[in-house]
Amino acid sequence: MSIIVDTDTKLVVSGLTGREGTFHGLRNRDYGTELVAGVTPGKGGQDVDGVPVFDTISEAVEERGANTSMVFVPARFAAAAIDEAIASGVKTVVAITEGIPVHDMLKTYWKAREAGVRLIGPNCPGVLSPGKANVGIIPAQFFDPGPIGVVSKSGTLTYQIGNELKQAGAGNSTIVGIGGDPVVGSDFIDILTLFEEDPDTELIVMVGEIGGDAEERAAEFIAENVTKPVVGYIAGFTAPPGRQMGHAGAIISGSSGTAQAKKDALEAKGVRVGTSPTEAAQIAVQVLTS
Amino acid sequence: MDLLEYQGKQLFAKHGVPTPSGIHAATVDDAVVAANEIGYPCVVKAQVAIGKRGKAGGIKIADNEAEARAHSEAILGMDIRGFTVHDLWIERASDIANEYYASVILDRGEKKLLAMLSRMGGMDVEEIAESDPTAMVKRHVEPGGSLEVEVAREIAHEAQIDDDVVDGVARMLVQLADLAVAEDATLIEVNPLIVTADREVIALDSKVTIDGNSMFRHEDLAAYPDKSAEDPQEAMAKEKGLTYVKLDGNVGILGNGAGLCMSTLDVVAQAGGDPANFLDAGGGSKAEAIVDALEVITSDEKVTAVLFNIFGGITRCDEVAKGIIEASTHVQLKVPLVVRLDGTNQEEGLRLLAEANLPNLHQEKTMLGAAARVVELANA
Numbered sequence: 001m002s003i004i005v006d007t008d009t010k011l012v013v014s015g016l017t018g019r020e021g022t023f024h025g026l027r028n029r030d031y032g033t034e035l036v037a038g039v040t041p042g043k044g045g046q047d048v049d050g051v052p053v054f055d056t057i058s059e060a061v062e063e064r065g066a067n068t069s070m071v072f073v074p075a076r077f078a079a080a081a082i083d084e085a086i087a088s089g090v091k092t093v094v095a096i097t098e099g100i101p102v103h104d105m106l107k108t109y110w111k112a113r114e115a116g117v118r119l120i121g122p123n124c125p126g127v128l129s130p131g132k133a134n135v136g137i138i139p140a141q142f143f144d145p146g147p148i149g150v151v152s153k154s155g156t157l158t159y160q161i162g163n164e165l166k167q168a169g170a171g172n173s174t175i176v177g178i179g180g181d182p183v184v185g186s187d188f189i190d191i192l193t194l195f196e197e198d199p200d201t202e203l204i205v206m207v208g209e210i211g212g213d214a215e216e217r218a219a220e221f222i223a224e225n226v227t228k229p230v231v232g233y234i235a236g237f238t239a240p241p242g243r244q245m246g247h248a249g250a251i252i253s254g255s256s257g258t259a260q261a262k263k264d265a266l267e268a269k270g271v272r273v274g275t276s277p278t279e280a281a282q283i284a285v286q287v288l289t290s
Numbered sequence: 291m292d293l294l295e296y297q298g299k300q301l302f303a304k305h306g307v308p309t310p311s312g313i314h315a316a317t318v319d320d321a322v323v324a325a326n327e328i329g330y331p332c333v334v335k336a337q338v339a340i341g342k343r344g345k346a347g348g349i350k351i352a353d354n355e356a357e358a359r360a361h362s363e364a365i366l367g368m369d370i371r372g373f374t375v376h377d378l379w380i381e382r383a384s385d386i387a388n389e390y391y392a393s394v395i396l397d398r399g400e401k402k403l404l405a406m407l408s409r410m411g412g413m414d415v416e417e418i419a420e421s422d423p424t425a426m427v428k429r430h431v432e433p434g435g436s437l438e439v440e441v442a443r444e445i446a447h448e449a450q451i452d453d454d455v456v457d458g459v460a461r462m463l464v465q466l467a468d469l470a471v472a473e474d475a476t477l478i479e480v481n482p483l484i485v486t487a488d489r490e491v492i493a494l495d496s497k498v499t500i501d502g503n504s505m506f507r508h509e510d511l512a513a514y515p516d517k518s519a520e521d522p523q524e525a526m527a528k529e530k531g532l533t534y535v536k537l538d539g540n541v542g543i544l545g546n547g548a549g550l551c552m553s554t555l556d557v558v559a560q561a562g563g564d565p566a567n568f569l570d571a572g573g574g575s576k577a578e579a580i581v582d583a584l585e586v587i588t589s590d591e592k593v594t595a596v597l598f599n600i601f602g603g604i605t606r607c608d609e610v611a612k613g614i615i616e617a618s619t620h621v622q623l624k625v626p627l628v629v630r631l632d633g634t635n636q637e638e639g640l641r642l643l644a645e646a647n648l649p650n651l652h653q654e655k656t657m658l659g660a661a662a663r664v665v666e667l668a669n670a
Contacts, residue, residue, distance in 0.1 A: 075503065076506055076507075099503045100503060101474055101501055101503045101504035101507075102396060102474070102476060102501045102503065102504075103470075103471060103474050103501065103504065106396075106401060106402070106403075106433060107433065107434060109401050109433075110401070110433040110434065125603070137603070137604055138603070139602075139603040139604070139633065139634055141634075142603075142633070152549075153549065154547060154548065154549020154550065155547050155549065155603060156545070156546055156547030156549060156550035156601050156603055156605075157547065157549035157550045157553055158549075159601050159603045159633060160550055160553070160601045160632075160657065163601070163632065163633070180548065180549070182396060182398045182476070183396075183398060183401055207549070209548075209549050209552060210552070212398045212399070213398070213399055214398070214399070217399060235549050235550075235552040235553040235556060236552040236553075236555075236556070237555075237556045237559065238537075238552075238555040238556050238558075238559040238565060239552050239555065239568070259556075275556075275560060276553070276556070276557050276560065276657070276658060277553060277657065278656070278657060278658050
């Protein structure tokens with residue numbers, strides 16, 4: 001087992017004919033992901049290195065049995081592409097695109113929820129289940145199969161921690177980059193729920209950063225619902241203080257959104273938080289082997 | 291993108307939200323002409339994207355032309371908590387009977403817009419929440435819908451807004467919610483929202499944040515001159531398209547990816563260092579971006595050592611190495627540069643750097659080792 005992507009994944013890539021889409025789509029295929037189709041309106045009938053291209057995602061679902069969509073479409077068209085994927089019948093949508101307007105994502109978020117489609121991202125590195133499937137841009141060479149689930153807002157920080165885990169001899173069930181945008185399809189809580197249910201995941205590493213209150217909410221959730229050990233890491237203790245425009249943000253969350261507030265919230269619920277990616281990885285390995 | 295008060299008010303006016311009439315001025319002479327046109331008494335207001343302007347002396351009432359001139363001279367160029375005043379907003383003085391608070395904000399947790407209203411305006415929202423948590427009435431806007439007038443009236447009643455202005459306040463709340471959607475705002479705060487002696491409902495201040503990702507569909511807002519990058523390094527970085535934030539310390543930092551870059555600042559601070567900047571070279575950095583980044587970082591004279599912390603995923607370590615070597619041919623490395631290269635094409639990158647044998651370049655294998663080394667070199 002693993003979560004979100006695995007050997008049953010049949011991937012359709014929106015934007016497969018673009019430079020990035022081609023590069024990463026084929027890279028995912030090389031890793032072993034079953035890449036069944038690409039979609040680019042007006043380019044139906046073409047192929048990319050043998051992968052058939054359709055005009056719509058629905059056609060890819062009907063003709064190729066696609067069940068997972070990856071979106072590589074430019075920002076101003078991306079929300080529409082995600083909406084199309086949600087309506088096409090796929091179960092999972094991974095949106096890599098960066099820079100999608102947040103009001104577009106608000107609408108798209110609720111469409112995904114109503115349709116029961118799992119949306120990961122946008123502005124995320126994707127999902128990797130080592131040894132099974134890679135959907136996105138995570139460099140798979142830094143991750144081995146194993147019992148640690150990783151969920152993170154940040155791409156490169158995830159690679160850093162994955163590499164530290166690998167060097168310490170520990171592998172991963174699944175690595176999920178949820179993205180750092182204000183509105184993402186799946187939050188820490190959604191992914192923690194999946195890891196809690198996944199028999200192959202024995203420990204969860206949660207990587208957060210300043211802004212919002214997703215980490216604080218996750219801390220509450222962990223205390224109530226997660227039985228597996230969770231190890232945290234938060235980036236941004238010395239981050240430049242953003243220009244404060246009004247204070248309405250702090251009022252809803254009841255949190256300042258600082259790294260310290262997040263660390264405190266997690267530790268108050270018994271989550272051990274590493275002071276560096278290195279220490280977080282060390283704690284994870286130590287907890288796992290104890 | 292944070293709008294200045296006057297820009298927010300111009301946006302309000304476009305959407306029918308009542309504001310006092312005002313004129314923007316960037317020079318003392320223009321401010322005096324504006325004041326004469328508006329009439330006296332008028333208010334001379336510093337336009338900076340930071341709160342508590344009044345306490346800092348950035349808001350003054352002028353009763354005549356001489357006062358308008360004196361206030362404008364005093365306020366233009368003034369430093370308010372790190373922000374230089376480049377713009378003034380000259381506004382008709384308002385006769386205030388009540389001060390309320392209204393805002394519409396993107397609630398990230400709930401994934402909905404949230405409307406908030408309080409009869410305790412004029413003070414900080416935190417203070418309101420602290421002194422009386424029930425004084426702030428909050429209501430989410432259902433996704434895809436708009437704030438209904440009836441719901442807004444309920445909010446106003448619940449907030450104990452004076453009966454005679456419930457309609458006016460409710461109307462403004464609806465307008466603000468509509469404006470948030472139409473203009474891609476993630477925050478609109480009106481504090482104070484005033485009721486005048488004539489019982490008019492007016493937005494006396496504005497704080498508006500527009501989602502930067504939506505700028506392609508807001509040409510009017512994108513056209514406002516951005517005077518925020520006053521610092522020479524920040525201006526230079528902006529020109530080169532780099533994500534750079536100046537800090538006060540002496541350890542220059544470059545990382546790839548915002549998360550790893552923030553984490554690098556943290557470990558440098560933990561090692562006893564004082565970061566000089568945040569610079570995210572981004573994913574897939576090519577040699578050219580590395581050259582630009584090194585130029586920006588080393589143009590800050592406070593910098594006594596630089597750390598490049600690269601974990602290559604999409605970014606290739608050999609490209610970073612080429613960038614460093616290229617940069618060294620036209621930016622003289624006067625300060626030590628600590629490089630930690632890990633990830634994609636790491637061997638090739640390390641080989642290139644070793645062959646180039648650059649003076650002042652130090653390689654480290656781990657992130658923590660690199661942080662310790664750069665702090666030691668910076669403070670030597």
